[in-house]
Amino acid sequence: MKMTILRLTTALPFLLASGIAQAADCDITVGLVMELTGPAGEYGQAGAKSVEMAFRDINDAGGINGCHLVTDTRDSQSQGNIAVDAATQLVQVKKVPVIIGGIISSVSLPILTSVTSSAKVVQVSPASSSPTLTQLGREGKTNGIFFRTITSDALQGVAAAKYAIDKGFKKLAVIHINNDFGVNMAGEFTRAYEALGGKIVSKTPYNEKQSSYASEVTAGMADAPDGLYLVSTPVDGATIARTWISQGGVQKFLLNDGMNSPDFIDSVGAEYLNEAYGTSSGTSPTPSTEYFTKNYKEFSGIDPANPAADRSYDAGAIVGLALAISGDDRTKVRDAIYKVVDPNGTPIHAGKEEFAKALQLIKDGKPIRYEGVIGPVSFDEYGDITGPFRLWKIVDGMVTTDGEMSTSEVQELQARMR
Known part of the structure; x- marks a missing residue:
């Protein structure tokens, strides 16, 4: 008996050490449904790398109760039906506690309505800006589980309209992608632009991956506009812009946030884009912004200016x-997200050292306020954020900041239009 007790006593430290090692080796898998290929592939690749970087930083800071965050990443191919299949497997088979994705609204919407809402699994989109996502929340169709780290197009449309007027666009043609994002963006822009005195001479939808966009361009040019508002993605957008130029269209463009793309500029030719302007969901710089800008390209090989990159890091963080905060109880993740950005919490920024501080505060039961790459954010009851807008211009083939429109300025304009 004494020998048995002695053996157990002697073995106990090794058993405990073994248990600790196993705990340290455990993984918490988060599902990513990203547009790695297809028209939005450039965004999805940047988004996936950003989430991986955020998880790396948290893991380096100690991880989640000794466990590592890992991603199970699926390619939506920029198609809603493929995204639904991927999300269904992640939720029903892999039992992931959260889905991050998609990037574009036409992917995020079917994931939400067909998979995550009914399963009550939190979904966070880094870049889906359709107002329909807010409307679904108002109608009680999201179960309160949807969040996004980008402002709604209802706000971006107003910012773009004011920017267009300020830049002298008095008469515009609109060509837009024929999906929820494009229809809503064009609609919000038109409402604001006309209220500010602008004239829309034509509004032409197009379907993705067409072999030619000549008929859409011809329709857009019919009434001699003094510019084109192009709501698109880099691949199709470049084809449309080249067709517009080759058919003699005036070389003045207003572009949506997703057209802030080196691939778009290279494909069209910088020499044709000297009067190309755009709007993007902006940032309020914090130490997180500096950290991300300095380190992201080394980690990913992708320019940190990619429009999906910064807000995808924040989504991952x-x-x-x-x-x-929530532990392994996925029913508590929704409430935990609000706690991550508690206005009364200790400010936390991006990177290993800051996340180590955050994890210790969480263990101590103290509130935190993550102030991310895009700035301090708070979520409303529908998972929406508010924030400034960046006004940009293409100069010598590079996207350069041309100004900013604050949240209060956009809201004031909205109020004037009601």
């Missing part, structure tokens, strides 16, 4: 810290 918010999800990771929320999982640290």
